[in-house]
Amino acid sequence: MTAPEQDGRRRKGERRRKLLIEATMRVIERDGLPAVSQRVVAQEAGVPPSAVTYYFPAVDDMLVAALTACNDDYLAGLAECAAAPDPLARLAELIVESSGPRRAYVAAEYELFLLAARHPALQAEATRWVGAVDAFLAPLVPDPVRRTGVAAAVEGLFLRCFYAADPPDAAGVHAILTTLVGGQASAAAETSQSRSADSGSSA
Amino acid sequence: MTAPEQDGRRRKGERRRKLLIEATMRVIERDGLPAVSQRVVAQEAGVPPSAVTYYFPAVDDMLVAALTACNDDYLAGLAECAAAPDPLARLAELIVESSGPRRAYVAAEYELFLLAARHPALQAEATRWVGAVDAFLAPLVPDPVRRTGVAAAVEGLFLRCFYAADPPDAAGVHAILTTLVGGQASAAAETSQSRSADSGSSA
DNA sequence: GCACTACTGGAGCAGTCGCTCAGGTTTTTC
DNA sequence: GAAAAACCTGAGCGACTGCTCCAGTAGTGC
Known part of the structure; x- marks a missing residue:
């Protein structure tokens, strides 16, 4: 044994x-x-x-295995972001990596979403990812409506970093995220959003 | 002749x-x-x-033609949204259609983005779409940083309506968009965004 | 030693692939 | 009418596809 x-x-x-x-x-x-x-x-x-x-x-099994592994990897990355001192800044870095060393993973992740519409096993994986992003944003964005919007923006930013000819840098993505999250902050405010005030007020 | x-x-x-x-x-x-x-x-x-x-x-030519035609179709839809009395509400409807009658077009559009990373001709098409979305949002979102974020959210919402098991409805998408655009407006503000200053956006 | 299991890999089958080609039909031009 | 241009198609070639089969080898348990 x-x-x-x-x-x-x-x-x-x-x-x-x-x-x-x-x-x-x-x-x-x-x-x-x-x-x-x-x-x-x-x-x-x-x-x-x-x-x-x-x-x-079957080839299909290989595809599912690869895309699931890719999703695991992303979820681990997201967990790491949540544990970082400035989660949003770390997330911005993760997103920007999509244009460089992690291109394969973004491609695979979106192929996953596309395949999910037809493949039940991958539908569950997609849901898992969406749930994780929502959980990640929950402490930062109390309003569920806004949170869904920011989550959608995260997806869009991943995609843009992947295919754009001149992808934005980490600072740019960070500015976008803080603007969407902060709400009233109009332009890219230089305020380092590292204070954890919003975690205590609305938990 | x-x-x-x-x-x-x-x-x-x-x-x-x-x-x-x-x-x-x-x-x-x-x-x-x-x-x-x-x-x-x-x-x-x-x-x-x-x-x-x-x-x-070649098969590749057929793919490029199909994906370009799909993009044309989306750009026409976006132009129609811009001309509507409430552009954001009309855009929400366009997005929600992705879960129903226009599924094929969303799938094709995202395959386009994925292929764009490798195919120059489709790279231009992707850029054309992104530019059109930006132009559409320009009158509604003056701040370019926020505008890029909202544009990314639009991409993400399209995708989510496509693959999600229970996609959101038009009212939900509209609430998300107005929240992201409005900035300080927390929940779905009832402010009708019906100013017609966006007539200049062509194509 | 032995039997058993996990893994290895070459050969091959039926089917599909992209693509070419030679010749055919329809429509326009003169 | 003839000539030209545009459109149309069945046959077929070489390459690749997913997948099966089966005789091997390496590692394990007794």
Whole structure:
């Protein structure tokens, strides 16, 4: 009765499974979701095509696994933002990363949303993400109507950073977020929004 | 020297070209962008596969044409919103339609954004849409920082209406938009935003 | 040693893919 | 009428697709 994580065979399998998911993400980033196929991913990962079939019975399963993993990653990033001293500033950084090192993840995340309309398993993932964003914003934006609007803006900003020719920088995104959250603050106020006054007044 | 629009041959060709684009949109809505192929679109349109090749030398050309047509359609819708007595309310209706009769167009529009990162021709289309939204919001939101935020929220709301299991209704979207635009107005303010200073926005 | 399980990977099948091509029909021009 | 232009199509080629099958190998438990 060896535990799965101690079984050398299973550990090797898990490692390879992860390798395949990462390869899938790279393919999505480079050539888009339509380019994902067993053979392409296999070559990207440096494994024979049949290995892909072994870990993911169908291509669809591989896609779901990759997109779910991507969502996990984003949720972890969001949790990190919430724990930061200035959550909104950290979120702005996370958003801006979409134009650089994390391009693959944004592409995958939005392919996820698009696929969610047709795929029940991914519908749940999309809902999970939306719920997390709402929870993240709750302490900062008490009004639920405004909060939904800010959440929508976060989605839009992710998207814009991904496809725009000249994406905004972290400071710009931060200014936008504070403006939408603050409400009465008209222009990009230089007030560092680091005080936690709003967390106590309306909890 | 007959004008192209009077030539019976060309008119028939244009009609068929339009038919193919509409078929492409239907395929995108039903099975997603990866499902688009010459043969599938041909069957959807009820024409032989070679007819697709005749009008669109490559599948990529067909995709670009369909997505551009979709963008044209959205830009026309936005122009109509700007001309309405209450632009924001009309925009809310346009957004909510994404969960119903115009599902195909939202799917296509976001596939456009995703493809834009890789395809120059679609990059220009995406920029055109973003510019139009900005122009639409300009009279309503003077502050450019806030305006960019509201524009991002509009994108996010479109997306949410598309994939959400229970999408918001027009009144809800309208409340969100007025809250974000109004700034200090916390809940859905009843202020009718019916000034007609935005007649200059063209295209 | 043995049986058992997890993983490996080459071969191959039926189907679809994008795309070409040669020849056909309809419409316009002269 | 003839010639030209635009539109139309069935056949088919090589490449790729998802997926199956099955004879292997490596690691585990006894």
